[in-house]
Amino acid sequence: MEFSSKLLENAVYEISQLPGIGKRTALRLALHLLKQPKDQTTALSTSLLKLREEIKFCSNCHNISDVALCEICANPKRDESLVCVVEDIRDVMAIENTGQYRGLYHVLGGRISPMEGVGPQNLTINSLVNKSKEGIIKELIFALSSTMEGDTTNFYIYKQIESLDLKTSTIARGIAVGDELEYADEVTLGRSILNRVPFENSLKL
Amino acid sequence: MEFSSKLLENAVYEISQLPGIGKRTALRLALHLLKQPKDQTTALSTSLLKLREEIKFCSNCHNISDVALCEICANPKRDESLVCVVEDIRDVMAIENTGQYRGLYHVLGGRISPMEGVGPQNLTINSLVNKSKEGIIKELIFALSSTMEGDTTNFYIYKQIESLDLKTSTIARGIAVGDELEYADEVTLGRSILNRVPFENSLKL
Numbered sequence: 001m002e003f004s005s006k007l008l009e010n011a012v013y014e015i016s017q018l019p020g021i022g023k024r025t026a027l028r029l030a031l032h033l034l035k036q037p038k039d040q041t042t043a044l045s046t047s048l049l050k051l052r053e054e055i056k057f058c059s060n061c062h063n064i065s066d067v068a069l070c071e072i073c074a075n076p077k078r079d080e081s082l083v084c085v086v087e088d089i090r091d092v093m094a095i096e097n098t099g100q101y102r103g104l105y106h107v108l109g110g111r112i113s114p115m116e117g118v119g120p121q122n123l124t125i126n127s128l129v130n131k132s133k134e135g136i137i138k139e140l141i142f143a144l145s146s147t148m149e150g151d152t153t154n155f156y157i158y159k160q161i162e163s164l165d166l167k168t169s170t171i172a173r174g175i176a177v178g179d180e181l182e183y184a185d186e187v188t189l190g191r192s193i194l195n196r197v198p199f200e201n202s203l204k205l
Numbered sequence: 206m207e208f209s210s211k212l213l214e215n216a217v218y219e220i221s222q223l224p225g226i227g228k229r230t231a232l233r234l235a236l237h238l239l240k241q242p243k244d245q246t247t248a249l250s251t252s253l254l255k256l257r258e259e260i261k262f263c264s265n266c267h268n269i270s271d272v273a274l275c276e277i278c279a280n281p282k283r284d285e286s287l288v289c290v291v292e293d294i295r296d297v298m299a300i301e302n303t304g305q306y307r308g309l310y311h312v313l314g315g316r317i318s319p320m321e322g323v324g325p326q327n328l329t330i331n332s333l334v335n336k337s338k339e340g341i342i343k344e345l346i347f348a349l350s351s352t353m354e355g356d357t358t359n360f361y362i363y364k365q366i367e368s369l370d371l372k373t374s375t376i377a378r379g380i381a382v383g384d385e386l387e388y389a390d391e392v393t394l395g396r397s398i399l400n401r402v403p404f405e406n407s408l409k410l
Contacts, residue, residue: 004294005271007259008256008294017249032224038257040219041256042254043219044250045250048220048238050212051238055213063209064213089209096207
């Protein structure tokens with residue numbers, strides 16, 4: 001693409017550095033901003049800069065938070081003996097939305113992925129292991145994606161806390177509520193049979 | 206969506222104001238920026254602000270340009286008696302890419318669309334009409350999208366310059382090079398038969 005304006009070219013280049021946004025979409029977005037009042041561009045730029053400059057993480061669970069101890073960790077009604085291990089804030093938001101969980105979280109900040117250059121030292125695994133040794137936590141629930149990277153991360157953490165007096169579990173894998181059996185993949189269907197639950201349990205929901 | 210951080214919530218809100226970007230994508234983009242070095246966010250924000258603050262338009266063709274008279278208008282080798290009327294900079298870039306056009310452009314900045322609140326006064330139509338009266342322009346080529354809004358805009362301009370000694374034309378509509386006839390829509394195919402060109406012309410390309 002050849003641009004008649006260096007300013008426009010720069011803006012398009014920077015927008016297209018975002019994941020999933022190509023040059024054409026970037027140009028469309030830049031031209032859109034030019035047609036809107038200046039305030040919109042100012043608000044967008046300022047909010048991004050502020051986010052990047054002032055972002056804080058909860059000292060206990062490492063979730064994104066504006067205060068030193070996040071709302072969930074600071075809530076005395078939550079069960080601090082139960083900790084759900086997740087990859088990032090989106091997982092926390094998804095689980096919170098269910099309204100089914102009253103424990104705390106531990107946000108790893110990703111998963112071990114040698115392909116993407118993410119090792120255990122890039123995640124908050126040490127902090128989780130140290131917390132586990134304090135004796136307050138009774139159960140760790142692994143809620144990572146069921147991919148090779150997720151499984152590797154689960155196993156890496158498990159190996160480090162194996163010797164501690166701690167229950168570990170993973171969230172149930174199975175057929176989604178409302179899904180038809182015939183369209184489920186074999187691995188999921190197989191796991192849902194192996195990990196079947198007493199029928200009475202489903203009556204309680 | 207409930208956020209644990211006001212900073213994140215603001216950033217996601219501002220990003221999701223962009224066309225075609227929903228809350229989930231906005232959150233993904235914001236989390237991506239948080240994982241990248243600070244420089245990237247700074248560069249993005251600065252380029253957007255600079256674009257919006259310092260953008261200039263060519264005084265002759267109204268295309269986006271960093272100088273008062275854009276490169277195309279300032280080029281003495283371009284034919285100033287030929288003016289191609291387009292909607293925005295993307296059309297200029299597309300036509301320039303063909304390498305087939307040696308005239309100048311006139312960028313309208315959109316098309317007449319009562320539904321979107323765009324009237325003739327929001328476009329650079331007056332400037333085009335005034336330019337046409339100066340007598341330097343010999344031909345106007347309408348190259349707007351062939352939609353109802355594009356046709357309305359063409360007709361509106363045509364009515365204002367009808368009395369002048371000026372040739373007007375529109376770009377040819379027809380079957381795209383490489384396309385199969387059987388998949389072409391009827392209107393396009395019909396037009397391509399009506400506006401057929403001497404066979405010898407195609408031999409020259």
